[in-house]
Amino acid sequence: MISRPPVVPPESPTPPDCLKKQKAASLVLYVGLVLLALWVVRDFIAVMAWAGVIAIALWPLLHKVESSRWFTGRTTLIAAVLTSAIALLVVLPVGIGIAQALREAHDMSEWFKAVQENGIPLPDSIERLPFGVQQISAWWQANLAQPLRDSAAMKGLHSTTVMTFGRHFGARAAHAVVVFAFMLVTLFVIFQAGPRLSGSLLQGVRRGFGDDGAHLLERMAAAVRGTVSGLVVVGLGEGVLMGVAYCVTGLPHVALLASITAIAAMLPFCAPITFGLAALWLFSQGSVAGAIGLAGFGSVVVFIAEHFVRPVLIGNSTRLPFLLVLFGILGGAETFGLLGLFIGPALMTVLMVLWTDLVQ
Incomplete structure (x- = not known):
């Protein structure tokens, strides 16, 4: 006589309330694990x-x-x-x-x-x-x-x-x-x-937030890239121009002063401190004309760079108005330090995208 395997009754479907509770518990678990991981690598x-x-x-x-x-x-x-x-x-x-x-x-x-x-x-x-x-x-x-x-x-x-x-x-x-x-x-x-990282990141954002989230991430990356170009490239340009002025006015250690000026110029409104101190040194040495010329030339360079070149480089890549670019850089630096120089414009880009989606 052939024995038959016992018949297992089909599992009853999980009630909708239980499914909702399970999803909520999973979400809480995931968020807790992410926060714990961030705390470990803080x-x-x-x-x-x-x-x-x-x-x-x-x-x-x-x-x-x-x-x-x-x-x-x-x-x-x-x-x-x-x-x-x-x-x-x-x-x-x-x-x-x-x-x-x-x-x-x-x-x-x-x-x-x-x-x-x-x-x-x-x-x-x-x-x-x-x-x-x-x-x-x-x-x-x-x-x-x-x-x-x-x-x-x-x-x-x-x-x-x-x-x-x-x-x-x-x-x-x-x-x-x-x-x-x-x-x-x-x-x-x-x-x-390489590209595997960016591809997996965009794929994960699309799964979690859709195409709009992926587009927003790309806009934020463009904002960071434009801010780096606006700060670093313009800073290096100011350093080179002021290095020429340092050489013409007869200042010592031109390469060192130009490097310090370039680094200071990467921060908003910090370049006048360097060439201002250099002009004071020239004045203390009796070179009044050189001090006035250096201060005047540096003021013109900084004015053009800060009000025309840098906003164009950052604003064109992020499509942000000049005022949002300025507030993003200064507010980000005040909140997050040097890193905020790049985070601020990215957050302003998010604000601009959300505002555009709201009014359209």
Whole structure:
């Protein structure tokens, strides 16, 4: 007699209420796991964000290089070359500054000793001022022209506050080096992933938010790319032009000053600080015409760059009005620091897209 397997009754369908509860519980679980993962990597979020900004800015270049028949299939080589180029762009100016500082260390030490023993003599340019000569001269003679060995300022240089500041500065510098190293590693991994990473990211956004979400993501990437072009390219251009002006006016260490000016020009309204200090130095050396010429030329360059060139580069790529570009850069920098310079315009792009969809 052949035994038959027991008949299993069909499972009853899950009630709709249970399905809703299961979906809600799954959503809560997913959100909790994502938040937990973000909390675990919280110290590296800024590193990944910086690497993402640089990768977005260089993504068109990466596509062009990969499409070349000489580099087809050599993603590791391309990633290594691009990452090394980024490292050199940062390390080279810092290295130039450190080398220049080391060369000037002996002269600065001798000047410091002379100031302690003899004070700082009154510059000849002060006597040629149209007004305020007596007041400035009296203050200078009372505070700077006397030997500074026993002054309160010199005593403060040897206080525990200055030593604590030095230790904090060293710790911050070491932390910056570590963060930069991790950022380079992250950037190398992103470049090595190449188009697969961008394709999977867009596919995931389309599944989760539809075509509108993918379009919004592309607009945000364009905003970041345009902001990088507007800040970095314009900053480098200002540095080159001001370097020529530094050379013409006879300032020392032109390469170092031009590099500092280029870095400062990448931040909104910071370039006048550098060429303003350079103009003051020329004025203190008696070169009144050079100081006025440098300040005037720098003001014209910054005015054109900040009000015409930079808004065009950023606004054309993001299709944002100038006011939103300005608010995005300044507000982002105030909220997120340097990283906010690039996050701010991207968020303004989201705001603009949402407003356009609302009024249409």
